[in-house]
Amino acid sequence: xxxxxxSGHLFRLVALYAVGTLTFLGIRAFFVPHSFGQYGHYRGAxxxxxxxxxxxxxxxxxxxxxxxxVQEMKKTGMHAQVSCxxxxxxxxxxxxxxxxxxxxxxxxxxxxRCHAASAARPKGFPQVAAAEHxxxxxxxxxxxxxxxxxxxxxxx
Amino acid sequence: MTTGVEGYMYPNEITLYWSxxxxxxxxxxxxxxxxFILASLERVFRVDAIKPTYRLALLTALAFLVVAPLxxxxxxxxxxxxxxxxxxxxxxxxxxxxxxxxxxxxxxxLTVEIWLDYRRDIVVMAQxxxxxxxxxxxxxxxxxxxxSERALAIDERVGWLITLIGIxxxxxxxxYVGFIFGSIKxxxxxxxxxxxxxxxxxxxxxxxxxxxxxxxxxxxxxxEKIDMLCMDTIASYLFYIFIxxxxxxxxxxxxxxxxxDESFRTLNFMVHTKLYFSQIVLQIFVGTLTPIVLLALTQxxxxxxxxxxxxxxxxxxxxxxxxxxxxxxxxxxxxLFSKSFLGYTTYKMALxxxxxxxxxxxxxxxxxxxxxxxxxxxxxxxxKVQSGTSAASAAN
Numbered sequence: 001x002x003x004x005x006x007s008g009h010l011f012r013l014v015a016l017y018a019v020g021t022l023t024f025l026g027i028r029a030f031f032v033p034h035s036f037g038q039y040g041h042y043r044g045a046x047x048x049x050x051x052x053x054x055x056x057x058x059x060x061x062x063x064x065x066x067x068x069x070v071q072e073m074k075k076t077g078m079h080a081q082v083s084c085x086x087x088x089x090x091x092x093x094x095x096x097x098x099x100x101x102x103x104x105x106x107x108x109x110x111x112x113r114c115h116a117a118s119a120a121r122p123k124g125f126p127q128v129a130a131a132e133h134x135x136x137x138x139x140x141x142x143x144x145x146x147x148x149x150x151x152x153x154x155x156x
Numbered sequence: 157m158t159t160g161v162e163g164y165m166y167p168n169e170i171t172l173y174w175s176x177x178x179x180x181x182x183x184x185x186x187x188x189x190x191x192f193i194l195a196s197l198e199r200v201f202r203v204d205a206i207k208p209t210y211r212l213a214l215l216t217a218l219a220f221l222v223v224a225p226l227x228x229x230x231x232x233x234x235x236x237x238x239x240x241x242x243x244x245x246x247x248x249x250x251x252x253x254x255x256x257x258x259x260x261x262x263x264x265x266l267t268v269e270i271w272l273d274y275r276r277d278i279v280v281m282a283q284x285x286x287x288x289x290x291x292x293x294x295x296x297x298x299x300x301x302x303x304s305e306r307a308l309a310i311d312e313r314v315g316w317l318i319t320l321i322g323i324x325x326x327x328x329x330x331x332y333v334g335f336i337f338g339s340i341k342x343x344x345x346x347x348x349x350x351x352x353x354x355x356x357x358x359x360x361x362x363x364x365x366x367x368x369x370x371x372x373x374x375x376x377x378x379x380e381k382i383d384m385l386c387m388d389t390i391a392s393y394l395f396y397i398f399i400x401x402x403x404x405x406x407x408x409x410x411x412x413x414x415x416x417d418e419s420f421r422t423l424n425f426m427v428h429t430k431l432y433f434s435q436i437v438l439q440i441f442v443g444t445l446t447p448i449v450l451l452a453l454t455q456x457x458x459x460x461x462x463x464x465x466x467x468x469x470x471x472x473x474x475x476x477x478x479x480x481x482x483x484x485x486x487x488x489x490x491x492l493f494s495k496s497f498l499g500y501t502t503y504k505m506a507l508x509x510x511x512x513x514x515x516x517x518x519x520x521x522x523x524x525x526x527x528x529x530x531x532x533x534x535x536x537x538x539x540k541v542q543s544g545t546s547a548a549s550a551a552n
Contacts, residue, residue: 006307009275009300010314013268016298028243041246119164 056090059083063095070146077147078126087145107140163499172491172503175511176484177227180519182333182355183483184224187523189330189356190363191217192266192322194390199319205389211536212374213367214270219527221262227519230510250336261329265322271296272315274534279303292533330359337486344419345490350408357401362479364394369472372465374531384461388454391468394475395451402444405482422497430492430500435485443478447471 004011038044063084064071074080085091087110094100117127128134134141142150161170195213198206229235241252242259271278279301282293331352338351368390375382412420427435450471454464488503506512 003306003310006302006304007310009298009302009307010310012298012300013271017263024242031239032243036244041244120166 055092057085058090058092058095060085063091066095066098073144074146077144077149079146079148105145107138107143107145108134108136111139111143111145160502160504161499162501163494164496165494165499165501166496169491169494170501172488172501174487174491175231175503176488176505176513176516177231177511177519179480179484179487180227180516181224182330182337182487183362183480184220184227184519184523185330185333186355186359186362186479186483187366188217188221188224188363189326189359190361190365191220191367192326192363193360194364194367194393196319196323196326197393199316200323203389205385208383208386208537209367209371209390211273211534212371212531213363214266214273215530215534215536216367216370216523216527217363218266218270219523219530221258221266222526223519223523225258226522227516230515230519250332250339254332254336257325257329257332261322261325265318265325269315269318269322270534272311272318275311276303276308277534289533327356331356337490342495343490344417345423345493346486348408350404350411354401354404354408357397357404358479358482360397361394361401362476364390364397365472365475365479368394368468369476370527372469372472382465384464387468388464391451391454391464391471394471395448395455398444398448398451398475402448405444419497422493426489426493426500430502431485431489434481435489439478439481439485443474443481447474447478450474 033043033045035044035046036042039047060083067084070084074082087105088102091102094102112130115127115130117129121127139145191213194206195210195217197203198210225238229238232238238255241249241255245252245255247253275297278293278296280303282290282297282301285293334352334355337346337355338348341347368387372382372387412423447470450467453459454467459467491501492503493500508514
């Protein structure tokens with residue numbers, strides 16, 4: 001039929017696009033990881049890979065089994081809800097093997113991380129302009145880290 | 157405190173992450189959509205007066221469309237990852253879906269329409285040229301040299317169909333760019349259902365102005381006569397669509413002023429301070445009202461040809477500046493204020509960085525260079541210098 005003969009070039013175009021689409025699908029099959037979409041819109045194997053990473057945080061319950069004294073003191077103050085490793089950093093290694101010494105903390109740096117005055121913090125949250133408040137002294141000089149209120153009798 | 161911040165900004169709002177490249181992206185896509193819609197007018201509604209710009213408009217659209225994703229690619233630190241949105245598209249991601257809208261428009265609409273329209277010329281040139289050029293044309297024929305009358309008639313009808321599909325596609329392409337901004341509900345400057353509509357009309361305005369300017373420029377370079385009937389018709393389209401575009405933008409403004417929701421004070425202050433020059437002066441007065449008044453003059457008065465040419469040139473340039481300012485105000489403006497409505501930041505454009513001024517200038521020139529190559533390869537007008545025949549009969 002001459003209609004087909006005269007539209008032959010269109011079929012060539014369609015064929016070219018079909019080849020293009022197939023090539024794309026081939027490349028896609030090669031690049032998309034096999035476990036993609038197993039659970040959701042991500043690589044399913046990522047879960048086991050991440051789970052296999054070494055653990056860095058022990059969790060405060062673990063610390064408390066050996067440092068019950070700190071826990072007792074902490075309970076009395078406003079830091080009761082602040083987890084040990086929020087200040088001490090990840091210490092899973094130390095919890096496994098106490099002979100590994102945790103690093104010493106510098107309170108002049110540590111405390112302002114949470115307590116530096118900032119308009120972005122809730123108004124009720126205790127905050128100080130460190131330069132005026134402590135005049136460069138480490139906060140530890142006056143506050144006990146585990147029970148920081150001075151008036152509550154926690155002063156050193 | 158970081159310089160350039162007034163009042164209170166959330167920490168992640170202080171630096172603008174969407175730079176001038178993201179301004180360029182809707183600007184360039186807009187030129188594509190506008191140029192294509194102008195070409196479609198000729199094809200679908202058979203407006204013969206603008207025929208001289210038909211092919212030029214298509215090539216312009218293609219040249220800019222190829223460049224359109226580049227600003228986004230450069231903005232990404234890992235451009236190679238952008239292909240992920242084709243490999244594993246996420247249905248809820250507006251940007252991922254844009255990838256497909258873009259691909260559809262590029263591959264199914266624009267390339268096919270240009271190919272069909274030029275097929276006869278391509279076959280002829282494949283036979284008459286030599287060397288590398290011949291090789292390129294040979295590939296472009298896809299191995300079929302059939303340019304019988306029936307074959308060309310079929311091309312004509314299929315081309316018409318493609319144009320018909322192309323118009324909603326062009327609307328979709330640029331409406332979608334507006335949608336990407338308009339659907340961000342956390343940002344009161346962007347979040348508006350009118351956004352896609354305003355984007356489409358401003359796209360048409362900028363695309364038509366660009367084709368008009370390019371046509372006049374190329375004609376001047378080729379030392380040929382400008383077809384004034386064509387220019388007058390295009391200018392009148394530009395005028396009418398501009399009026400619709402301006403009314404829509406004013407409607408959006410009035411709506412915001414009357415509604416005066418909780419963001420209004422902040423946005424209002426921003427428009428009167430940080431955005432005053434780019435929005436009130438550049439976008440509204442220089443880039444919209446002035447060209448509208450100039451174009452209105454050509455509609456009302458009987459001006460001599462030379463005056464009309466000058467007016468079209470000035471109005472066209474101002475239009476392009478105005479639409480660029482509009483994109484700037486949308487993209488940059490939307491990031492200058494804090495979502496807490498308590499402060500403002502400043503955008504500092506870098507110079508010679510990946511997202512700096514020089515890069516955006518390069519990206520603006522690049523499509524013109526591509527267009528130059530395309531015009532050399534697929535001449536929109538019959539080559540008069542060589543053949544010496546009159547232009548009117550040679551077309552088609």
